[in-house]
Amino acid sequence: MILTVTPNPALDVTHAVPGFRPRTSHRVAGVAAQAGGKGVNVARVLAALGRPVRCVLPLGGPTGDAVRADLAAAGLDHVEVPIGGDTRRTVTVADGSDATVLNEPGPALAAAEWEALLGETARQLPQAAVLVLAGSLPPGAPADGYGQLVALGRQFHLPVVLDADGPALLAALPARPTMIKPNGAELTAATGLPDPRDAARVLIRRGAESVLASLGPDGLLAVDRQGAWRCTPPAAVTGNPTGAGDSVVAALAAGLSGNAGWPAVLPDAVALSAATVLHPRAGHFDAAAYRHLRATLTAVRVGGLTSLTL
Template sequence: MILTVTLNPALDLTYRLAAVRKHAGNRVPSVRQQAGGKGVNVARVLAALDQAATVTGLAGGHNGRALRADLAAAGLRDELVEVAGETRRTVAVADDQDTTVFLEPGPQVTTAEWRRFLEQYQRLLRDASAVVLSGSLPPGLPADAYRTLIELARSHGVPTVLDAEGHALLRALPAGPAVVKPNAHELAAATGTADPVRGVERLRAAGAAAVVASLGPDGLLAATPEGAWRARPPEPLPGNPTGAGDSAVAALALGLSTGAPWPERLRQAVALSAATVLAPQAGHYDSDAYHQLLDRVLVEQPDHPRPAQLEGEP
């Protein structure tokens, strides 16, 4: 079982229309609602791949109940911990040209609620083959929350995939996550360099065993203990990129769980990510496109990126 942790899940609303008129009223012909958050999206993709996945995290209020009802309807195992605050919403506005997403901050989490979650998390680790730690931290949680979760997973012999940004990412690196998966913006912000080759090595120098950076239509750049790879889709695919990174994380977690070779993990991650762009909502992918892309993803092993340190380190 792969355990996905979403400490700040959301009730996702997607408004789809042909074109958004700025500074004007817009009638929305299509509205979709589903349980969301990065780890939830990862679990959906794993379930679609016929892999056992469990969703845990923190949820509360009316939005939390709606979120959990959707998890049940999707057949996803729900091990969320109840909190008093209201689960946030996200709103994605998608037209034929682009997608704009509005993100609420999430509920205030108390020390007692965090303690209850840690107890639940350690129970779930007993049956986990890998853990995915994804997304933002809600207000009230310690800045090193992900470091704590990685250390607990390591104490149970369970490897982790971390998909976070900013201080939540940097504070977690000394715990040694097995894989870190930033996008290009998150990588540059965390490492102080726009060069993704230097960026991935700086995160490795800070503690990550492997770093896989999402570079949008340019695919993935990976730096691992076994070497470096670039993996690209055969051609750019137009569509909604929301959730594409989560699909890549699902593939990386599955590869970590099964011990698949790195080129295979990256091929599956790129194919899933590209197929997700063709789907209307995060957590879903175009199955036919995925299988067609698998054999066409380009995986190359260039010279290994040069070692580097984070800015300010000796």
């Protein structure tokens, strides 16, 4: 079983607005709402792939009730930590070729609520094969909150995939996550370096065992102490990119659960990410496009030990 922890879940509301432009009025073509947050999106994709998965997440208030109801309706195995605040909402405006996302900060967690989240995670870990930690930390969480969760996973000798950015990512590196998944902008922000391979090496020196950098239409770059691998889609796809990175994390977790290497994981992650862009909502993917792309993609090695000395 793959365990995902989403410290700051949300009710994701997606508005379909063809031809969306700022500073004017629009008629909305359609509205959809579902349980979200990065870890929930990862779990939804894994479940669609037939992988056993369970979500741990804090929920509270009327919005938390809506998230809980959608998780149940989707058949997603989940364990909730009750909190006093109301779970946040996110709003995505998708125009068919791109998306605009508004992320609320989320409710502040009391110290006891954070400890309860840690405790519930620890209770689930003996049954897990991989731990996925994804999304923003909620207000009130300790600055090293992800470091605490990574350390829990390591205590149980589990591979840990971390998808976070900014101070939350940097504070978690000393706990030695197995894989981190920043995008190109996040890599530069974390290190000040424009070259993704150089930036990845810095984060490995700081504690990450491997880095999978998401570079948008340029595909994925994986860097570890043995070298670097690259996989690029044959052509750019347009649609709703929200959730594409979560599908990359799902592919990473699935690969780790089967001890797959970069030559297998990278093409799967690129195909799954592109197929997610083609679906109007995060956490879902175009199955036919995924199968087609997966059959056409290969990963190539782009550096060895000499060029990636750490």
